[in-house]
Every structure is written in structure tokens, then in C-alpha cells.
Amino acid sequence: MVVEYGDPLDITCAFDTGTPMPNASRFLAFRKNDETVSPEVVTMPHSKMNDVRASLLQTEIVNSTTIKLHIDKPNKVSADLYTCLMNNTPVSLNFVTVGTKPQAVEDFNCISYNFDNLCSWTPPENYVKTNYHLTYTLRDTSSRRGHNEYFFTLKMENVFGEISTTFQNFAHGKCRKVSTQNLTNLVFPTVLPEPPENLTVISTTSSSVYLRWQLPESMQIFTPGVHHRIFYQSEYDGKQWSFGGEITDNATQKEKFFNLTNLQYAHALYDIRVSLRSADAIVDDESTWSRHASVTIRTDSKVPDEPPKTIIGGFELLHFGDDLQFGEVYIYWQQIPKKKRNGPDFRYKISVEANPALQPSKLTDNYAKFDNLSILSSHMFHIWSENARGLSLEKSIIMVPSHRDLVEKPKNFAKVDYGGGRYELCWKTPKIPPFQHLQSYTIFWCEDKRERPHQCGGRINWRVIPLTTRTQVSVAKDGIFQFAVSANTGRSSSGMLWAPCTGVHDKNMYKIKNLQLKLNGLGYTELQWTLKRDNCHCHRIVGFIVHYCQMLSLVTLECRGGNITDLSHDTLYKFTVAVRIENNLTGQQTTGDVDFVGTFHRIWDNHLAELTECSKCGRKFFPHRIEAHRRACAGLRIELKNKK
Template identity: 30%
Template sequence: MSAKCVLLVVFWLCRLDEILALGWIFPKEPIYLEENDSFRMQCMLDMTARDARGFNSSNLMFYRADEVVPREQVKILNATTIELTVEHAVPSQVYAYTCKLNDTKGVGLRSVYIGHKPQPIKDFRCRTSSWKTMNCTFTPEPNGVKPHYELFFKMEPVLSNYSCELQQVPFSPLKQCIITIGYGYRAVSEIYRFTLSATNKLGTQVQEFTVNNFDVVVPDQPTECSIVNSTITSHSAVLKWGVLSKYENFKRTFRFEVKVLSMFHNQQWQIMDTTNIYRSKNDYQLSLNQLSYADTRYDVRIRMRTNSTVEDDDMWSNYTSCLFKTLSRQPDNPPDVADGIFENANDHLFLYWRELHEWQHNARTGFYYNITKLGPSGQIIEHFNRTRGMLQMRNIEDQNFTFIIHSANGEGRSFKSSVIFVPSKRHRPEKPEVDKLLSDSGKFTLSWKRPASRSSYGVTSYTVFWCNTTSNSPNDCHGSINFTTVAANRTSFELSGAGSTLNFAVAANAGILSSGMVWAACTATHKTDIGKLKTLWITEMLSTYINLKWKPECGDVAHNGYLIYYCPISAPRTLGCKEPEMSINVTDKSLHYTRLENLKPYVTYKIEIAMYSETHIGPRSEPLVNTTREAAPSPPRNLTLQSVTNDSITLSWKAPEHINSGKMSYEIRYNNDTLRYSVEDPNSDVETTVSRLNAFTLYNISVRALTIGYSNASEQLTVRTRVGQPEKVAQLSSTVNGDSNLVISWRKPSDTAGCVEFYELKLKTEQTVIYKHRGNECQLRQENCKNAGTKSYQFLVRAVNVIRNDSKFEDLSCEDRWLELQNRWPNLVTQSTECDGGGMDNRASIFTQLEGFELVYGPWSDPLASWCTKEETLSLKSTISIVLLIAICVIIFFYFLKMKHICQVKVIIPDGLNDKSSSGKPDILGSGGRIIFIDQSSNHAPSIGSLKKEIFGKEQNQCLLQSSSSSGCGESVGDLSGHDQRSSLEYFSNGGAFEDDSTSFYDQEAERQDLHGFSDEPSDMIDSQMDNTEGIPDFESNGESRSTDSPILSEVKPKPAVAALPLTVSSGYVPAPVAVNPTRAPVSSSGYLQLSTLVNGGGMMMSSDVFSKSANAKMPATPISGYVTHKQLSAYGQHLN
């Protein structure tokens, strides 16, 4: 069922094509013809077709491709048909004919093929690649009627036929047949016979080909290419290679190709002679002899082919390569020289020689020329080594010299040498005079005049020299010098194709003698015969002018003056003028200098000079290029304000018209400050921002450029920065005016950053209220302080600026800005002097935002506090404070009097105890706790000795009064005072009064002594020697010493020293005052406290009148003496009171 459906669809499509067609072309099949045959073709229009209605055969036409065929080849047969007739048809790539209706609609298409019968193939060949496959190829002939090819082959003795499929070689017109092992190829079969048939519509061609399989084998490339290292020399080496073992029994031999290449062969491979190849089975050797270059790396390539009659290049295998390097050796030859190849100018001698080529160095490094200078007698004077072909010697003597030149390298010198003989001036022939050096399109003609006839030496020849040059110096050679010998009867020399810029010289020779070289100073052309200047230089150059000098060396030219051409150039390489060329005419030909003025700083100029005559202008000299000095630039242009904020200004400007330097920077000046701005490209426009500016400040801004100096300043811009945030208001102050109102005042911020339209005052009590105020002070009404719930106030102030995103408003002055704000919001700020009025309502705030205004608030000031108190409370507190103060003063006064009386206590010693009074105990206690000694040496001297014995008889180990810091009885009071620096009041009083009995260690110890008595053991001994009174330190409560010239010690002047009395203190008692020799200092033994210590540092000073009063004080009936307890001493004081 499905097959029937497919057939119906195909049939329907065919019928649809016929229904849609506008007509037919006859014949209905393609046309195949041979060249020069004729054919006819008809086109019939289907008049019943819908698109053909209204048309006839006159509307039909044939087209070949897209071109209309000639009208004479088409004729109308009837109303529906036309006919095309083509005579002597020729082949064509496109031979399709189309019949069209009304030149647009196609009626039908027919192909026509014009060709010929198949022709014999001429390039059939086969190649066998390594006995793996056989590839046979041929090129099909061009034919308009494309033939079909078939290839068959058979092998002898096997006669079976094989068919080989033909394929198109990619990207090639060739067809190929590949026969592989398993599909008909046999390596052992020698003869293959091929049959190639070609068939097309016009005929058939059959050809037979016989191929010898062994003759067409393309072998594999040679293997193991190497150089035997032991055989490498500076000019030879032995090459080794091999072939695969499968070729060992091959019935054909092989041919080899060996070629070498070095860096000096100019990419031309050198084929080596292979007739002397040595073979050992599959190994081969060849000696590479006569290698031209020493110390040179060689690339060796080897390939092989079957030795057969087939000579095509595709029979060769691929190359095998290897590298080696020859050894170095000393140079083979010295440099070439010629007669007269020297120049003697004044005392300078120049020698030249033709430099060797690099390949002649025979070493890649270390090459040089060795020159030996010999004197007139042949003695060696000096040796020179040079790497170039010239030697210059200064201050040469006028005598005969011989120079021997060798070429040398690290291996040694050349065996041969070249000799230059320089005769003394008296032995030289006269120099020739250069007449002209003409140049025309690369052809040079040098002419000279013969030397003067007065010379005794006859000229036998001339030597002409030339070399390339890159400078204006006539004797400077870039590279090697060249020379040739010219016969004596000639006075000119021509040279072609040697270069565009050459220097020439000529020398006259007489045998071995020579005049030396004479250089041609300038070159002229045949068109003008006016020379070309070679020597010009700059003598001075600044930023705006150049001083130029030149030297006219072509004396043979009759010129009238000089033309100097100059212009600024874009680049030294191109030398093209970027501005119109300027010129200066120097009409005085004897003037050889000029100044080029009005030049631009830091611009590269090209300068050329040409000589001119009445009829011609000579060639220009080689360009002299130099750059003028730098200078200060012109001012920056078009300084423009781009934007402004409250702390920055953005500027832009164009680069100066004349930069006059290679590097440039800018200096931006704003008021008294400057800012340096560097740029990478001096020619680029600049846009930058000046930041860290003060708000609402007027700035005068200008810019100037800097190279080696500053330019003039640009036009000045005056810009005011925008309003910013004001600074913090300083500390507030308050006063009370006559109405008892509190006045809060403040100062304007140091940096307002704007106009400060108003201030905001924050009043903080139980609730916070903010007022807006215009002035710098306001009053707080007294009624606010009478509020029962209010105890204190805090005041804070901040400044407020008003800004608007409108340049017109921002440019107004402060007065105009305030008027504008008042007109818009009359209730913006209170006009009252009180702190409790005014302020802007919510509607005004919203309107401010809608109008584009913005309030900029400064920080709040430090708070100012104020307290509200009742008047009666304040009066009561004042009265209580005064009463307390008076009471404290009275208590202090009475305490002072009491302490004063205690310090004036005097102990009267009974006569029976006078012997103890000399024991060093103090007589009376001076002010400040000082012990005052009374001179009693006349009365108590006898008793001192008995007292000493008595004291030493006491028990010395009893320690009744030890300080908290002592550890035994052996420590002295001096030690105690050193360890415990407590004041005497710490021992003498407790809490501002006398010590309580229950806490006094002295009282406890005294009671113990009363119960048990004194110990019989000896007391501690102290030093027997005492210092003079002048050395006694006066210890204050802080342990510091006072000098002997203090006011206290000066009350009683010490007498001359008396024998020292050793002093001990019995335990359990406080020593009572006793008079001793004032020349000795009292010393207390360890464990006892001197009375002076008890009051030391207490601040109680005894004056002389007090002392006199104490001396006359009323004595008790029973005075105390000796050692007493604190209770006894206190009771005694109470009695005195």
C-alpha cells in the first residue's frame, strides 16, 4: 500500500511540473558534439499555460548562461516556436542554454557539451613507497565531454587481472590508484602491466603501460647521520650514515646526494662530490673536504634514490640532516694594501687597508689586525692592534717608516703579511690635484691634474681609492676601503653601481714611493657642475637661533653664493618638513657662516646648504639635523571652571600653544597656595580637581606651565566655594542682667563655612526645646527658674547655614541671601531677644524641602549648665557654711597654743643626778624637736667619767624601747632613725593627742622596769669617738640632714672640742634632758629613743625668748630627772600648765 502511495506522489509531481511549465525545448536530452560540429535547438511556448496568455514566439529568446545569444542565430518558426542554430561549436566551460519568456520567465533549460573523443594519457607513472604500496597517477586531459576512466593491471608471471579504483587527488587535477599489500601489490613481482580505458559519448581510448616495480621504488630516508668528531678539522670532516637493513639484498643500487650550507653561503646549498663514498654493508662514509670556512657551523643534508633509468625528482627520499662545526685556525691571508694607501696631514698619519671578509677571519671571535711599525733602519718601534681597516697616529716624525700588517685571531697570525711604505716628505712625489668629482645616477667620475713637473720623481701610476661614508668628513670610511690602480697616462676614473654616497681619493706613485692620498672634498653633478658641500657644522645653538658654519672645499667651482634651507621636521627618520621650508641667501661667497633666527624652542630642524652660480643651483649638502634648546612655554589656554563644591574646585584648560620642551608640568595658584600637577602627554588637555579648600571662600585661581622655566600665568578665575558645615561654636557664657534674667551669649564660629543665617539654641530641662535665633545671645526669663520641677538648665548652640541647589542663590551675598530667606519664610527665625520664642514651623520645613533648600548644621557646642535654687535655701546654706568655717579656725588656733606649751616643757635635774646630766642626754628640747646643749663643761667635767663607768656597769642587753624595725639591742638610735622614718609625733601622739597608755610600748616597758628593776648585765656600747658639733646632721621628720649653719644650731655656738663621753641609754625610760658639752653630739644606743626624735618634724620651733621663758619657769616641788616614763613626762607637762 505504501509503495503505491509513493508512486502516486511521484506521478503527481511530474504532472504538476508539466502543468506549471510554460513550454518545451527540443531535443529533450542533453546534446553531445565534437568540436566544429553544428546543432539546432527549438523552444515552443505552451499557449494554454496561464502565464503564457497574451504572449507568442516573438516574446521568446535563448540565453547562454546569463548572456543573450546573437540575434542572427535565432529565428521564429511560428507563433509558438523559435529555433537556435549554432555553427562550428567550440568547447566551453558553461554550455547551458535557457529559453525565457519576455526575458524574465524560464520556459526550459538544455545542456550542450562540446568536446572530443578521449585522447592518450602521457604522464602515467607509478611509484612504490618502501615496498608497501604502489601509487599510480595520471592527469586526465581537458575535454568538454568528460570521459570515464577505468584502470586494470596484472603481474608476471601471474596473469590475473585486477581492477584499481581511481580517486581524485585532493587539491590536484591528478587521478590516482593506490595498490596495497593484500589488494594486488606484491613486492617481489618485478613487472606490472596496466590497462587504462577512457570512454565518453564520442568514443573510447584504451592504453597499455608496463611498470618495473624495482625501478620505481622510493626508498626510506638514510638513517644515523653523524660526523666523526675525531675527523673534524678547520676545513674537513667525515660524514657517516646508514640505510635500512631491508635494502641489503635489493636488486638495485642506490644513489646519494649530500649537500652542505653555512652562514656564508648566502642560502645556496653546496652539492658535495659523492664519487668517493665508502660502503660497508648498510653503512656509508664520505669525506667532506675543502670546506671553505673555519670555525663555522655547517648543516648537512643527505637523501637517496634507486639507481634506475627513471630520473624524476620524486624518486628521491626525504632528507636526513645533522650539524657540525669546523675548527678555527689562524687567518690565511693578510689584508690587501696598495701603493700610496696613507694620508699625511700635518703631523697626523692615517693608514688604510682593505678589510677581510668575516669568513676570512677563520674564527668567530678575537679577530684583529696586527701592525708593526719599523723605523728607517728596520728596527721595531711599536706594535698596534686594530679591529677596523684604519690606523691613526699623532705627532708622527718626518722620516721613512715601514708598516707590516698581519691578520690575526686567537689561533695566531697569518703567515703572510702586507707592507705599507711611508717615505719622508722629501722623498715623496708631488700630490695630484683633484679636479672634479661628478655624480650622475649612481655613476661617479673622478678627474685630477698631474703633479707639478718640478718634481724629480716621475709618476709611474695612480691609485684611486673609494669607500662608503655616513658623515660629512671627506676622509671618513664606513666599512672597508677599496682601491684600483690607474695607468700614469690617465687622469680620470669612472665607477658605477658602487653606492650613492662615496668618498674618493687619489695618490700619485713613483715606483715604491708615493705622494699619499688626496681626498676629493665635494661631489658635483653633471647637470650643474657645482659641487656638493660636505663640511658644515653648528657652532652655537640656543632656543631661538642656530649659528651655522661651513667649509667650501670645491675650489674648482665658480659659485656666487650659498643658499641655506631649513625647516622643522616631524621625525629624523623621514626628514620631511612639517612646515613650509625657509631659506637664507648668502650672497657673499667668502662668508662661511650665518645665523638662523626666529626659531622655535625645542624643535628639530633640518638644515641643508647649496652653492649656486649665475645659471645653476648646486646639489644640497647632506641634511644636518639638530634640535633647539628648551624654553619656557606659552601660557595655558582656556582656563575653565567645570564644577565647584564646598571643599573642591574642578578646572580644565588646554595645553600651551608652544610647549617648547619634551616634558611639562603645571602649577595651579589659588590665593597664596600652589599645587603642582604633572602630565604624561604635554599636548593633551587637562582636567583636575583642587581639593581640601575652605568652604564659602573666594579663590583667585590661575595656572602656569613649567618646563625649564615658568610660563606667564593664564587668565585668572575668581571662584567662591559652596557653603559647607560651620565649625563648632565656642564655649557659651552666661550673665544676669538687671532684670534678673539669665543672658546666654556665644561667639561666632571661627570658620563659618557660609553666612550662618541663624543659630539653633537647645534648652535641655525636663524636656528638650530647640529655638532658632538670629543673634549671638538670648535671655532666659526668671519665671522659668521658679518652676518647681526644674532644678537645672543646659544650653547648647550650633550654627546653621542654608544652601540651595541653585547657582543664582549661591552667588548672592550674605545680606541678599538673608533677605531672600526672609521673603520666603518671615517666621524662619525669632527676632526677639528672649530664648523662648520664634522658630520655624513644620509647614515651613516641608516648604523648604520642596523649594530645594537645605539646612547645614554645625556641631553642638559644649553644654552650659545653670542651676535654679530658692532664695531662702540659698541664704540658710550660706549662714551654715560661714559658722562651720569660723569653728574650724578656732579649733585649729587652740590646738596650736596647746602644742606650743607642750614644746616648751623644761625638765629640772636635781643636784644628785648631775653626774647623769653629762651622759649626753639633752638639756632642753628646742623647736622642731632639736636638742639644745648648754655648755657646762666647767661644772660637770669630773662627773662625766664616773657617769661613764656607771653606765657601762649597767646591763647592756636590756632593750626596753626598740623601734619596729630593729632586731636587737645592738642597733643604735641612729640606725633606728635610718630604718623607720616616722615623725616624732607618731611616737609622741595618737590621733592628734598624746599617746594612750594602753598602746604605748614605752609605758609598758617602763612598768616592767618598775616591777623587775634594772638588769645587772652591761649595756650595749656605742662608739667612743664622736664627731665635732659642726658635723652633726639635723634629721627632720623625712630623714634629710640640715647643715650646721641652720638657724637652730646657730642659737648656741659650740666651744672647742672636749673629750668624747660614751653614752648608753638604759632600757624602759625616756631620757630626760641633760646638759652636756656642746662640742659633742649626743648618741643613743640601740633600743632607746632620744627625746628629740619624739618631736622631730612636728613643726614646733623654739625661739630664744621661749628658751629664756622656759629657763625661768616655775619649778615643781619634786622635779623629774634621769629616765622617765611617758606618763611622768606628761604629768610633768600638765603641772607646768
């Protein structure tokens, strides 16, 4: 039984056995899905049910053999079971479905997947079976309108009636409804193809791949045709995809060929992807592209494009003792990145001009070592990149000058680690003879797992800087970095001087040693000391701190605290001196270790005097009648002005 939603439901049940049975209707009842119908949705009976029939439906007695169930407006339902009982025994069954007439569909969408299942939609909820019939009509061939004009008619029908809706579409997704159904956000009928089939590589070069593929079979009869798009990615590109091209001509061809050119890397793996979409698709709609077909291929090898990079000063010359004829020479270069090696079996080749038989005792990825090389004459070194295909067409050159022309190396080269990849480098200017003119310095750095004197195995980088004796370098990350410097003229260089250790930025590396009283006269004394430092810092001296105080005991060397007044002559005093430095990056000042001496017999006040350097070494006055005169780089003369 099918009931339209909104109409009442009436079910009658009659008991007729052919033999008269008085009041048979008193033994009849209805039950719905094993549940009692709620009183508010049924017609109340003329008589009350007895306790035996309390779980049965209440009914209206029509006559002695018939009862009736009435519901004004049953809910929508796919199937409810109504059972007529005679003394709790089923005598008849009725399945009831409550639904509506055909309703307007939702999200009508004509995207065709590979030219199949052209249109789709979501039917509205209806428990009455509804049939849908979709037809389409091509444009009138006698018309001059565009070829991509269609009429779609959707007919919906069930037992309560039928409705039809017709949609008309035009190019570029402009749609309009012809019938009275109000649908919004209609999608332009678009074919979404399957991926290309049989994607294969026909041939390769070191910079190109020639491809072939076919259209899916069902798309080969698609009248508008399809466009093709190519993307690619090399093994060195991470997750970055590059656009290879788009084919829009001859859109109905069943088989396509494409030469993917201008590939950057030889002997590299490439992932190539090809996708399709309808030639009538909306240009800016990415969703109209099909899933991709892909192929992975390695480009052909070729000789390296370039030799390793070198720079003036990229060598280290070591000679030992008084031997000025032979020495060890290290020739350094910058490693070729893997993506530029262009082939298997990559290596470097180095030879000495005018002496090709001379071979290095050690050859690595970033340097070559030559033993017992004569330093009485200059040497020209040629360096190539090489793989299984051969040598690079170009070569790099490094010239190692003779001992006579060699520039003196900078002095006291040091590096300080400030953390976060920041380093400060400093050195002293080398002595340059009159026939040489210093023009620049080259700073080298290289990451390794160990400090000097171990040779660095990482990639060497460099930077040329003007004539200064201090610079800062920032690297990409924290780690162990070795640094070197070379001094360069227009035609020669000192070669590389490596920093022997790494300084700590917040530690004072200067120490006062051998503090002495050199002169002791009436009202004054002279202090002298030796300034010691290690080779691992670049801190700048900004002054010295001099403490002095009266000593209680020559044994304990302890000082009396507080102010000293009413002093007498012939008193023993202790002096301490410390050096004050300034952090060149942060500007903070720290005081280093102290040294002391005590043999001065004279009346002095307990006082802290800060003695700073003066540019002209002239007279400089300090509080509390302390006056300092610079007499030498290793000492200060301190006088007490007696104004009494």
C-alpha cells in the same frame, strides 16, 4: 539488491495477512527515497491514483494482492531505498545498488614508498564493491635475463564477474602489457626510499666533515640496493646549494660513511643534506630521490689565510704648520671579508719595522693612526690578519717615504656625483722634481655615512690608472662615498689626498669676481676679472659670455631694452661677464653667475658676444664687428672695428 547497469529494475510487493481481503492491491504503493518516480521511467498503471495517493509511486497492479514497479534502465547509484506502503505504512524495504562489471584501472603506478605499498592505481567509479588482488612474479632464476624483470598481475572481481591484467617490466622503465587491457604512461616499478636515518657527524676539520648514516630498516633488504647523494650549503652561500658527491658503489650496504671535503670556509656553518634512491631508478629522473636528512655543523677554525690587501700610496701623511720633523700617519688596508676570517676574535695587527715598540694611537678595521711619527726618515709598516688561532702566515707591507722622497700630492682634487653610483674625479698634476718620474695614480673609494673630514669606516677599494687628470668611477649603489687619489713613482708615492666635498653635476661652480675696465681708448676697452671656483667640481670651461648695453641711470644700473641706434658719443654702458662650462659626462653646457661694471664712454651697439678660448691665443673674429684678443688668462681686450 544489486543491478548491473543497463539491466531493468523490477520490484514486486504482495500483501498477505492470511485473511482474504478483496482488492488489497488498491491500497499498496511504492516510494523511492521519499520522492515520486518520474512517469517516464516507470510503467504506467492500469488505473489512476486518487488524490490521497498522489505523492506515492505509480504502480502496475498484478493481481488483487500484488503490485509491481518497473524501471527500464536505472542510473548508476550506490544505494537507493525503495519502500512498499500499505495505506502509507511501510511493509517492506529494498536497497538497490546499480553498478558495472570490473573496469580497467587508471594510472597504474608501481612506485614503492620505502619498499612498502608497491603499486597503486585509481579505481574507476563503480557503486558495486570490487575487490583487487595484486600478485607479482620474479624472473625465472634459470634464465639469463636481467635481475630487474618482474610480472605484475592485477585481478579485479565483483558480483558481475572478474578480469585480470598482467604487466611485464624491464630495466630503465621499459614496460609492456601482456593482457588485453590498454594502459598508457605506465611508470617503471621504482622504490622511493625514506630519508637516511641517524645522519651524524663523526669528525670535522677546517675544510671537511666526516659523515655517517644508515639505510631505513625496510630498505636494508632491498635487493637492487640504493644510491646516495650529498648536497651542502654554507652560511655565506645564500640559497646556492653545492654538489658534494654521489655514492653508487656497494649499493646494498646498510651503513655509509662519507668524507665531505674541499669546503671553502673555515669556522663556518654548513647545512648538509643526504638523500637516497633505488639503484635501478632512471638516472635523469629527479623525482626518484627521497626526501633528505640534514645536519648542521661548523667547520674548525684556522689562522687567516691571507693578510689584508694593501697598495702603494695607501697612506696619508699629515703635518701641520712649519713642522717638518713629525706628523700624523694613517695606514689604510682593505678589510678581510667575514667569510675569510677563519675563526673567532678576528682583528688586525700592525707594527713598524725596526721599531716594534711603536704602537698606533688608533686601530680600526681598515686603518691605523700613528701620532708624532718622524718624517725625516722612511718607515716600513707590516700588517697581519689575526684570530684566536694566531697570525696569518703572510703579511702586507706599506712603505711611507721620508719627507725628502715623498712625492708631491695632486692639486685641486675634486669629485662630482652624477647619481646612480656614477662619479667623476679630477685633479691637477703635481710638481715633480727631476729625480722623480711619475708613473701612475691610485684612486681610492670607501662607503660611509658621512663625508670628510670624518674617517671612512667602510671597506676601501682602489684602482690604479695611467697618467691622466680625470677619470670616472661607478659604484654598485647610491650612497655616501669618500674618494682619494695618490700620485706614484716607481719607488715612492704622495700618499692619499681625500676629496673635501662632493660637487653637483648640474651646477656651475665658477664665479666671476672683480670685473674691471683696465684700459679705455678710442674705439676699444679692456675688461679684466678674477675667476673664482670651489673645490667640488670637475667642469671644463668652454668660454665666456660678455653682455653690454647702454645704461639709463647710474643709480638704478638698468639697461635699455631692444636695439640701440643713432647713438651719440660720451654714453655710459654696462658690461656683464659669465663663465660657460661643459658637463663632462653629458656634454650639456650651463652658464654661471655674472658680474658687471659700467664706466665706458663710447658709441657701441647692443650685442651679445660669446668669447671662447683659443688654443694659440691668436685673433678670433665674432659677428657684428667684435674682435677679441687674449692678453692674459684673467682678461680679454675687446675692440670695435669702425668701417665707416
